[in-house]
Amino acid sequence: MSExxxxxxxxxxxxxxxxPFMQSFDVPYTHEMxxxxxxxxxxxxxxxxxxxxxSCQMAICGSCGFMIxxxxxxxxxxxxxxxxxxxxxVAPLANFPIERDLISNISDFVEKxxxxxxxxxxxxxxxxxxxxxxxxxxxxxxxxxxxxxxxxGLCYAACPQYGLNSKFLGPAAxxxxxxxxxxxxxxxxxxxxxxINSEQGAWACTFVGHCSDVCPKGVDPAAAVNxxxxxxxxxxxxxxxxxxxxxxxxxxxxx
Amino acid sequence: xxxxxxxxxxFQQKMSPNWWLKNRAYxxxxxxxxxxxxxxxxxxxxxxxLYALSxxxxxxxxxxxxxxxxxxxxxxxxxxxxxxxxxxxxxMLAPKTIRIQLGATIIGDKVxxxxxxxxxxxxxxxIIALLxx
Numbered sequence: 491m492s493e494x495x496x497x498x499x500x501x502x503x504x505x506x507x508x509x510p511f512m513q514s515f516d517v518p519y520t521h522e523m524x525x526x527x528x529x530x531x532x533x534x535x536x537x538x539x540x541x542x543x544x545s546c547q548m549a550i551c552g553s554c555g556f557m558i559x560x561x562x563x564x565x566x567x568x569x570x571x572x573x574x575x576x577x578x579x580v581a582p583l584a585n586f587p588i589e590r591d592l593i594s595n596i597s598d599f600v601e602k603x604x605x606x607x608x609x610x611x612x613x614x615x616x617x618x619x620x621x622x623x624x625x626x627x628x629x630x631x632x633x634x635x636x637x638x639x640x641x642x643g644l645c646y647a648a649c650p651q652y653g654l655n656s657k658f659l660g661p662a663a664x665x666x667x668x669x670x671x672x673x674x675x676x677x678x679x680x681x682x683x684x685x686i687n688s689e690q691g692a693w694a695c696t697f698v699g700h701c702s703d704v705c706p707k708g709v710d711p712a713a714a715v716n717x718x719x720x721x722x723x724x725x726x727x728x729x730x731x732x733x734x735x736x737x738x739x740x741x742x743x744x745x
Numbered sequence: 746x747x748x749x750x751x752x753x754x755x756f757q758q759k760m761s762p763n764w765w766l767k768n769r770a771y772x773x774x775x776x777x778x779x780x781x782x783x784x785x786x787x788x789x790x791x792x793x794x795l796y797a798l799s800x801x802x803x804x805x806x807x808x809x810x811x812x813x814x815x816x817x818x819x820x821x822x823x824x825x826x827x828x829x830x831x832x833x834x835x836x837m838l839a840p841k842t843i844r845i846q847l848g849a850t851i852i853g854d855k856v857x858x859x860x861x862x863x864x865x866x867x868x869x870x871x872i873i874a875l876l877x878x
Contacts, residue, residue, distance in 0.1 A: 628846070631846060631849045702841070713842070
């Protein structure tokens with residue numbers, strides 16, 4: 491008889507349930523099975539009503555973020571062998587509303603990513619015939635780490651500041667600001683500073699640092715957020731003594 | 746157009762008051778933050794000393810005598826331990842706030858953390874040397 495592992499899955503069916511509950515499944519266990527494989531076995535063979543998101547199965551798409559034994563992890567990058575023979579508990583990502591079963595509603599996170607203008611802004615766009623914007627390897631190194639984010643939302647599930655106050659811009663969005671602000675091709679810093687400087691920007695971070703612990707791509711959002719604080723403080727002083735960009739002239743300034 | 750109403754009913758997750766007991770990272774963070782209380786109390790005691798100094802020799806000597814009492818000795822010892830822990834945690838966090846790039850190479854976390862410890866050692870040696878000689 492093959493070995494089995496117990497997987498406790500948090501269920502929530504909005505049309506029936508008023509609150510989530512736990513459901514236990516016995517799943518055949520093999521050494522190479524990921525948590526996501528376990529969930530797919532449940533859906534294919536035990537309970538087809540179980541809902542969860544997944545796609546690439548190689549830690550690229552960022553779809554299968556769950557709370558696995560109360561820690562935010564990607565289902566495809568976590569393996570049953572690391573828990574066997576103990577049981578595994580799988581729940582939707584913390585700090586987000588639960589839409590159904592293991593599906594979190596991450597709309598707030600996605601809107602925040604859009605809010606920071608995650609694209610290269612140029613003061614004067616050149617002609618196509620001028621060619622590409624040149625960048626040296628050293629210039630790329632300044633932001634490369636922060637560009638590895640796959641928008642999985644694990645850092646938001648790990649951030650108690652976001653859990654207590656969802657207005658906080660949060661780790662991934664602040665890391666993405668740093669990614670563009672450190673890019674030599676970008677000239678949009680003045681448009682993003684008001685977001686970093688605002689009450690819900692970098693200064694709402696109290697440096698718990700758990701966002702970097704859980705990041706599956708080594709982005710280190712805590713580093714990005716706290717380096718933003720240095721830039722924010724410098725920007726404040728430079729603006730005060732009258733040498734900086736006047737952010738009030740920037741369209742959409744919320745400060 | 747469909748007349749069916751939505752079955753959507755997003756469930757709002759809430760953080761429990763004891764959220765910080767749930768994992769090691771949160772407990773360490775709270776411990777680091779709690780050590781600030783000792784910094785504040787120590788600052789207040791120093792301010793009390795300055796105030797006593799401004800009130801003359803008798804008041805200052807009374808403040809000095811108060812510091813010799815057992816309760817203050819215990820407080821200073823606890824504060825020293827709290828401050829050492831506090832400093833250690835911030836030294837460990839320093840590489841996240843400081844990013845030094847030489848060419849295409851980013852200076853490693855260990856180098857920055859070691860530099861913090863070295864600075865601490867140099868400063869402490871100078872202060873102790875000044876106190877002794």
